[in-house]
Amino acid sequence: MNYVWDLVIKTEQKGLERKGLYFTPAKVYSPYMELSLPDLNATLVDREIEVNADYRFTNIFDGMFDLDYEECAELRVALFDIMMHFLADVDLSQGMNLREYYIRFILRDIEDGLFGDEVKHGLTLFTRNEREVIAANLLRLYETGEAVYLLKDTMRKLFKRSTIYVNCEEKDELVFYVGQKRTEAVEARIELVRRLFLPVRFVTEIYWEYHFGLLDVEETMQIDRIALY
Structure with missing residues (x-):
């Protein structure tokens, strides 16, 4: 330094x-x-x-x-x-562009409680870089309205092993695989992402440490390491 x-x-x-x-x-x-x-x-x-x-x-x-x-x-x-x-x-x-200023404004609004006290508290569970990921995707959400895509993108960046599956055959459902043990801290982090990006019409199902079985995907068909869907 x-x-x-x-x-x-x-x-x-x-x-x-x-x-x-x-x-x-x-x-x-x-x-x-x-x-x-x-x-x-x-x-x-x-x-x-x-x-x-x-x-x-x-x-x-x-x-x-x-x-x-x-x-x-x-x-x-x-x-x-x-x-x-x-x-x-x-x-x-110095060196910040207009987009970076918008990201700072969004973070400031969250920290000031404009998104609600739960979101304000939930943001404290993330690192500085993770907060910028959330704010950047919120800005993209305002610009594009692509909520499901940005929900998946945010989860993938914050939870490296996570995957989201979309099931719209019988109902609008998103199935989350987190790839981590279920703890209060991880639950709270995921709840913040859902609160900010999840479209109202979707219901969710969350799988934590163990993936549900997928035919022809060997990694998900391990004995004692499989969940039922």
Whole structure:
């Protein structure tokens, strides 16, 4: 990690909030690096981060930490932290296209409870990358209306071994094979996907660890590893 934006991305990938970071002006630093880390190959994120403000932001912080200026030290450090958080947000916004902004808006709406409290809580069960998968497919749903396709696509991306079968002969039914043991956490994750993407007219049947038997598909016809449909 060398840049502030790199640090923020790694923080969010670990499921932590960027507002928990505290930026301070570095006392000892390399002129060739933005972050002043004890370990140059660090992969873990510390809460307190020293930053070499002269690396990219000389015009902003010039003179703020002059060694001859000793007044209001606590205020200047607090302002530095606030400004670095703002600059980190600017860093992360650069390079984003309009679609990525829409995805951020959808995630913000979910987190603000506009999709309901159950969806708001359910979203916390997913990683940052998984949340973006959900939001991106929600955006595609608004654009195309292809709910069944996007339900299958979302399940496939979030649950790697999953498969969804469509049965419309006698009734509109979707049969889910999850490929995982049934736990409260997995159930809650699937319920969120169903709540967001499942068309109203469809009923669902869920198979968890064991697949139901399919003729001529040997993997589904294993003794003691088969479910009845």
